[in-house]
Amino acid sequence: MSTYLPFARTEARTNYLNADYGWKSWLFTTDHKRIALLYLFSITAFFFVGGAFAVGMRVNLLTPEGIFAHDTYNKLFTMHGIIMVFFFLVPSIPATLGNFLVPLMIGARDLAFPRINLLSWYLYMIGGAIALTAIVKGGVDTGWTFYAPFSSTYSNTHVILTAIGVFVSGFSSILTGLNFIVTIHTMRAPGMTWGRLPLFVWGHYATSLIQVLGTPVIAITLVLLGLERVLHAGIFDPAVGGDPVLFQHLFWFYSHPAVYIMILPGMAVISEIIPCFSRKALFGYTFVAISSIAIAVLGFLVWGHHLFVAGQSMYASMVFSLLSFLVAIPSAIKVFNWTATMYKGSISYETPMLYAFGFIGLFTIGGLTGLFLATLAIDVHVTDTYFVIAHFHYIMVGGMVMAYLGGIHFWFPKISGRMYPEGWARFAALIVFVGFNLTFFPQFILGYQGMPRRYAHYPPEFQVLNVMSTAGASILAVGYLLPIIYLGWAWRKGPKAPQNPWNAKGLEWEQSPTPPPTYNFETQPVVTEPAYNYSGESEEVGIG
Amino acid sequence: MGDSEATLAVHEPGLKHHFDDSAQQFQSSTLGMWVFLVTELMFFGGMFGGYTVYRNMYPDAFASTSHFMNVPIGAINTGVLIFSSFTMVMAVRSAQLGQKKVLIAFLIFTLLLGCLFLTLKYVEYHEKWVDHHIPGPGFQYADTRYFHQAQILFFLYFAMTGMHAIHMIVGVGMLIVLISMAARNRFTQAWYTPVEMIGLYWHFVDIVWIFLFPLLYLIGHTK
Numbered sequence: 136m137s138t139y140l141p142f143a144r145t146e147a148r149t150n151y152l153n154a155d156y157g158w159k160s161w162l163f164t165t166d167h168k169r170i171a172l173l174y175l176f177s178i179t180a181f182f183f184v185g186g187a188f189a190v191g192m193r194v195n196l197l198t199p200e201g202i203f204a205h206d207t208y209n210k211l212f213t214m215h216g217i218i219m220v221f222f223f224l225v226p227s228i229p230a231t232l233g234n235f236l237v238p239l240m241i242g243a244r245d246l247a248f249p250r251i252n253l254l255s256w257y258l259y260m261i262g263g264a265i266a267l268t269a270i271v272k273g274g275v276d277t278g279w280t281f282y283a284p285f286s287s288t289y290s291n292t293h294v295i296l297t298a299i300g301v302f303v304s305g306f307s308s309i310l311t312g313l314n315f316i317v318t319i320h321t322m323r324a325p326g327m328t329w330g331r332l333p334l335f336v337w338g339h340y341a342t343s344l345i346q347v348l349g350t351p352v353i354a355i356t357l358v359l360l361g362l363e364r365v366l367h368a369g370i371f372d373p374a375v376g377g378d379p380v381l382f383q384h385l386f387w388f389y390s391h392p393a394v395y396i397m398i399l400p401g402m403a404v405i406s407e408i409i410p411c412f413s414r415k416a417l418f419g420y421t422f423v424a425i426s427s428i429a430i431a432v433l434g435f436l437v438w439g440h441h442l443f444v445a446g447q448s449m450y451a452s453m454v455f456s457l458l459s460f461l462v463a464i465p466s467a468i469k470v471f472n473w474t475a476t477m478y479k480g481s482i483s484y485e486t487p488m489l490y491a492f493g494f495i496g497l498f499t500i501g502g503l504t505g506l507f508l509a510t511l512a513i514d515v516h517v518t519d520t521y522f523v524i525a526h527f528h529y530i531m532v533g534g535m536v537m538a539y540l541g542g543i544h545f546w547f548p549k550i551s552g553r554m555y556p557e558g559w560a561r562f563a564a565l566i567v568f569v570g571f572n573l574t575f576f577p578q579f580i581l582g583y584q585g586m587p588r589r590y591a592h593y594p595p596e597f598q599v600l601n602v603m604s605t606a607g608a609s610i611l612a613v614g615y616l617l618p619i620i621y622l623g624w625a626w627r628k629g630p631k632a633p634q635n636p637w638n639a640k641g642l643e644w645e646q647s648p649t650p651p652p653t654y655n656f657e658t659q660p661v662v663t664e665p666a667y668n669y670s671g672e673s674e675e676v677g678i679g
Numbered sequence: 680m681g682d683s684e685a686t687l688a689v690h691e692p693g694l695k696h697h698f699d700d701s702a703q704q705f706q707s708s709t710l711g712m713w714v715f716l717v718t719e720l721m722f723f724g725g726m727f728g729g730y731t732v733y734r735n736m737y738p739d740a741f742a743s744t745s746h747f748m749n750v751p752i753g754a755i756n757t758g759v760l761i762f763s764s765f766t767m768v769m770a771v772r773s774a775q776l777g778q779k780k781v782l783i784a785f786l787i788f789t790l791l792l793g794c795l796f797l798t799l800k801y802v803e804y805h806e807k808w809v810d811h812h813i814p815g816p817g818f819q820y821a822d823t824r825y826f827h828q829a830q831i832l833f834f835l836y837f838a839m840t841g842m843h844a845i846h847m848i849v850g851v852g853m854l855i856v857l858i859s860m861a862a863r864n865r866f867t868q869a870w871y872t873p874v875e876m877i878g879l880y881w882h883f884v885d886i887v888w889i890f891l892f893p894l895l896y897l898i899g900h901t902k
Contacts, residue, residue, distance in 0.1 A: 243697065244696065244697040245696075245697035246697075247697075247707040247711060248707075248711060249695075249697065309718050313711060313714045313715060313718070314711075316710070316714055317707050317710045317711045317714065318707075320707075320710055321703055321706050321707040321710060322697075322698075322703070322707070347714055347717060347718050347721075348717065348718075348721055349721070350718070351718045351719070351720075351721040351722035351724075351725070352721050352722070352724065352725045354722060354725075355722050355723070355725035355726055355842075356725055358838070358842075359725075359726070359729065359838060362834070362838060363834070365815075366814045366815040366834065367815065367816070368814035368815060368818070368830045368831060368833070368834035369827055369830060369831055369834075370729070370733075370831050370834050370835070375827040375830070376736075376737070376827040376828050376831060377831060378732060378733070378736070381729060381732050384728075385725055385728065385729070388725075654696070654697070
C-alpha cells in the first residue's frame with residue numbers, strides 16, 4: 136500500500152499486549168486495540184447467551200407440542216432477538232475488528248476520542264448488565280420489536296428494564312460511530328486519500344453514518360414507550376386515540392437501517408479478504424466504496440416494507456416496495472465485484488477465504504429472498520412466517536457471523552501475534568456452513584408452506600423440516616464452539632506469527648509490527664499507492 | 680514519535696498524544712461535536728415526527744390545548760434563551776481574545792440565564808400539576824370532547840419540553856465546569872476548545888426551544 140520501510144523485528148519488542156499488565160491497564164485503557172479486545176470478549180459472552188435462548192427454541196420445536204409453556208417460549212424468542220441484535224450483531228464487527236483496525240488501516244495512532252471509545256464500552260456493559268438483570272428477573276415477552284400497545288399496555292414482563300438496557304447500549308453504538316466518522320475524516324496518514332482508503336474503512340464509514348443517524352431515533356422511541364407504559368396517556372394505544380402504527384414507523388426507522396449496521400461491516404471484511412487470497416486488486420474499487428454509502432442512504436428510505444400488512448397506506452407501500460428493490464443494486468454490485476475479483480486470480484483456500492465464499496453464497500440467497508419480501512403480493516403471503524426468519528438469518532448469521540468469523544481468523548495473527556491451527560479452522564468453517572444451511576434452509580420451505588413465526592406449537596406435518604432445522608442448529612453450535620477452543624489455545628500456544636503472514640496489502644500488515652505497539656506505528660506511515668496493489672510491485676513490498 | 684510529541688505537548692497545551700498538531704485536534708473536536716449535534720437532532724426529530732402525526736390527526740384538539748399553555752412565560756423564556764445565546768457567543772469571543780475575566784463573567788451570565796429558564800419552566804410545570812394537566816391517571820381536561828387527544832398532546836408537551844429541560848440542566852452543569860476551568864487558567868488563546876464546543880451545544884439547545892415554543896404554545900392562537 137505504500138513505500139515499505141523494513142525494520143528489524145526484535146523478539147522482546149514491546150507491543151500493546153505486553154506494554155502493561157494488570158486489570159487496571161485493561162479496564163482504564165484508552166488504547167483502541169485493548170478496547171477492541173474488551174469488546175471482543177464481552178460480545179462473545181453475549182453471543183453465547185443469545186445462542187442459549189436459540190437452543191431452547193430449537194429444542195422446543197423438535198415436537199409439534201413443544202416442551203415449554205407458551206409464555207416461556209415467547210420470552211425465549213424475545214430475549215434471543217434482543218441479545219443477538221442489540222448486544223451481539225450491532226457491535227460485533229465495528230466494535231471489535233473496526234475498533235482495532237480502522238486507526239491501523241488509515242495510519243493513525245488511535246481513534247480521535249480514545250476516552251469516548253472506552254466510555255462506549257462501559258455503556259455497552261451497563262446496558263448489557265441491565266438487560267441481563269431483566270432476563271434474570273423473569274425476562275420479557277414482547278418480541279425484540281417491542282410492538283405497542285402490547286409492550287406499552289398489556290405485557291406484564293420487564294419491558295421498561297429491557298428498554299433501558301437497549302437505550303443505554305444504543306449510546307455506545309452512537310459513540311463508536313461518531314468516533315469512526317471523525318477519525319476517518321481527520322486522522323488519515325499523509326497520502327491516505329479517500330480514494331486509497333481500504334474498503335473496510337469505507338464500509339465502517341457507511342455503518343457509522345447509520346449508527347449516528349438512526350440510533351437516536353430508537354432511543355427516543357424507547358423513551359416514549361417507557362413513559363407510555365408508566366403514564367398510560369395513550370400515545371400508542373388505539374383504544375384512546377393513539378396510533379400503534381406510529382410506533383412501528385419510529386421503530387423501523389432505526390431498525391431497518393440497523394439491518395445494514397449488521398451487514399455493511401461484514402461486507403467490509405469480505406472486501407479485504409477476497410483481494411488478499413485472490414492476489415488481485417479488488418475489481419471496481421470506486422463502485423464498491425460508493426455502494427456502501429448507497430446502501431446506507433437507501434437503508435433510511437425503506438423502513439415501510441415492515442408495515443405492508445400494518446394498515447399503512449397502499450401508495451406508501453408501493454413507494455417503499457420500489458425503494459426496497461433499489462437496495463438490491465448496490466448489494467449486487469458488491470457481489471459481482473467480489474466475484475470479478477476472484478476471476479483469474481490466484482485463489483488459495485485459507486480459512487478466511489472459506490468464510491468469504493460462504494458469505495457470498497449465503498448473502499446472495501438472503502438478499503434475493505429479500506426481494507420476495509419487498510414484493511407486495513408475496514409479502515402478504517409470507518409476512519410473519521418462517522420465510523422471514525430464514526431470510527434475515529441468511530443475512531445476519533449466514534452473512535454477518537460468517538464475515539465476523541472470517542475477519543477474526545484473518546486478523547487473528549495481527550491481534551494476538553500467533554497463528555491459529557489452519558486444519559481445525561477449515562474444519563470449523565465447513566461445519567458452520569453445513570450446520571447453518573441445514574438449520575435455516577428448511578425454514579424457507581416451512582415459511583412458504585405457512586408456518587408462522589413466534590408460536591410454540593405447530594401442526595404435525597411441519598415436524599420433519601423442524602427436526603432437520605434443530606439438527607442443523609446442533610451442528611452449527613459445534614461450529615461456533617470449535618473456534619473458541621482452538622483460538623483460545625492458539626492465543627497462548629500457537630506458533631508466533633510473522634508481521635504479514637498472508638502477504639497482504641494494507642498499512643496494518645505492511646507498516647505496523649505484529650502485534651502492534653501501543654501507538655501502532657514505529658514511524659509515521661506514508662501512503663504512495665492505491666489500496667490492494669497486489670499486482671505491480673508487490674514483490675518488493677514483502678515482509679520484514 | 681515519542682520525543683517530538685513530548686516537545687509538542689509542552690508548547691501546545693491540551694494536545695493529546697495521538698494527534699499530530701493542535702489544528703488536527705481542533706478539527707476533530709469540532710467535527711465530533713457537530714456529529715453529536717446531528718444525533719441530538721435525530722433524537723428530538725423522533726418526537727417532532729410524533730408531534731406532526733398527531734397534530735395532523737387531531738388539529739382541533741391541539742389548537743384547544745395551546746390555550747392552556749402559559750404563553751407569557753413561554754415568550755419570556757424564549758427571550759431568555761436567545762439572550763443567553765448572545766452571552767455564550769461573547770464568552771467564546773472573550774476566550775479567543777484571551778480575556779479571562781470577561782470570559783468568566785459571560786459564562787456566569789449564561790449560567791444565570793439558563794437557571795432563570797429552568798426556574799420559569801418549573802413554575803409552568805407546577806401550574807400544569809395544579810391544573811391536572813399531567814398525563815396519566817390524574818389527567819383532567821375542561822373540554823371533554825378532547826380528553827384523550829389532549830392527553831396525548833400533553834404527553835408530547837412533557838416529553839419534548841422535559842427532554843429539552845434535561846439538556847438545559849446538562850448545559851448548566853457543563854457551564855459550571857467551564858467556569859471552574861477558566862478560573863484555574865486552563866484556557867489560552869491557543870486552546871479554548873471546550874468553550875467553543877459547549878457553545879455549539881448551548882446554541883443547539885436554544886434552537887430546539889425556538890421550534891418548541893411556536894409548535895406547542897402558539898399553534899391555536901391564529902386569530
